[in-house]
Amino acid sequence: MSAPALERPRADGPPDPAALQERFDATIAAGQRIEPRDWMPGGYRKTLIRQIAQHAHSEIIGMQPEGDWLLAAPSLRRKAILLAKVQDEAGHGMYLYAAAETLGADRADLTDKLIEGRQKYSSIFNYPTLNYADVGVIGWLVDGAAICNQVPLCRSSYGPYARAMIRICKEESFHQRQGYELLMTMMRGTPEQRAMVQDAVDRWWWPSLMMFGPPDEDSPNSAQSMAWGIKRHGNDELRQRYVDMSVPQAAFLGVTLPDPEIAWDAETGHYRFGRIDWAEFKRVISGDGPANAERIARRRAARDDNAWVVEAATSYAQKQAEAAA
Ligand SMILES: [Fe+2]
Ligand SMILES: [Fe+2]
Numbered sequence: 001m002s003a004p005a006l007e008r009p010r011a012d013g014p015p016d017p018a019a020l021q022e023r024f025d026a027t028i029a030a031g032q033r034i035e036p037r038d039w040m041p042g043g044y045r046k047t048l049i050r051q052i053a054q055h056a057h058s059e060i061i062g063m064q065p066e067g068d069w070l071l072a073a074p075s076l077r078r079k080a081i082l083l084a085k086v087q088d089e090a091g092h093g094m095y096l097y098a099a100a101e102t103l104g105a106d107r108a109d110l111t112d113k114l115i116e117g118r119q120k121y122s123s124i125f126n127y128p129t130l131n132y133a134d135v136g137v138i139g140w141l142v143d144g145a146a147i148c149n150q151v152p153l154c155r156s157s158y159g160p161y162a163r164a165m166i167r168i169c170k171e172e173s174f175h176q177r178q179g180y181e182l183l184m185t186m187m188r189g190t191p192e193q194r195a196m197v198q199d200a201v202d203r204w205w206w207p208s209l210m211m212f213g214p215p216d217e218d219s220p221n222s223a224q225s226m227a228w229g230i231k232r233h234g235n236d237e238l239r240q241r242y243v244d245m246s247v248p249q250a251a252f253l254g255v256t257l258p259d260p261e262i263a264w265d266a267e268t269g270h271y272r273f274g275r276i277d278w279a280e281f282k283r284v285i286s287g288d289g290p291a292n293a294e295r296i297a298r299r300r301a302a303r304d305d306n307a308w309v310v311e312a313a314t315s316y317a318q319k320q321a322e323a324a325a
């Protein structure tokens with residue numbers, strides 16, 4: 001349920017800005033949803049467009065590291081699973097770009113901003129996939145971290161974003177299970193297969209912790225996003241939740257997480273963990289990770305090589321409209 005739409009202009013003039021702000025604040029305070037037709041502060045709109053675009057870009061760029069393995073999947077069954085998963089990620093990107101469009105953003109413009117480096121995407125997708133176990137570890141850890149981040153977004157204050165997240169989270173949970181199942185299968189295999197899994201875990205564990213973003217005290221936009229109900233939890237709280245979830249899963253799988261400081265803390269009821277290399281995070285997020293240039297080059301080629309499809313569809317739609325007129 002949402003608050004009534006934008007107040008109609010009164011007979012004596014435009015709507016009172018203070019009344020609009022008051023209605024917006026009351027909607028947020030009541031835990032209700034803001035919808036596209038509702039008035040919203042400029043900063044709220046801008047923050048949402050940035051966050052949703054960044055999220056959409058991550059889904060689309062995230063198709064690349066796993067897509068690389070579609071032709072090398074070890075069996076037809078694994079290929080079908082991976083194909084379904086990579087297609088899901090494309091769908092997630094599409095829902096999210098559509099949600100950004102309800103805020104007045106233009107999809108082509110967002111793509112240009114991504115390619116020109118003016119908008120970011122998750123740092124995790126700038127790491128390469130070196131063997132097939134990486135596909136399993138991405139499902140288990142990367143989709144697992146995405147679930148921790150995204151489940152609370154199903155209650156985000158912006159309606160179209162929250163509703164997109166409900167469907168996305170259902171699919172993410174399939175992604176995590178297929179990854180874990182692949183790893184379980186490999187762990188029951190040969191010593192070489194077990195070593196592949198451990199190697200992949202060693203490479204992906206720390207970058208997956210970075211997916212939650214910098215510590216709350218270094219995350220200036222976090223507090224405002226929480227006040228607006230866009231985010232529901234701080235970065236550190238979600239990261240801790242993820243560690244608490246992953247440590248027993250690693251033990252069950254039979255792998256060692258590459259952090260000697262991981263230990264149960266009975267006092268806090270959480271697992272302690274070591275220091276994250278934030279210098280690495282900053283380097284990767286600002287464009288200097290192992291695969292940033294390759295990811296963007298491929299996205300650029302996809303946009304340019306497929307421009308004729310957009311042109312053809314646009315011109316067809318135009319002709320149809322003219323004929324109808
Ligand atoms: Fe996704
Ligand atoms: Fe996913």
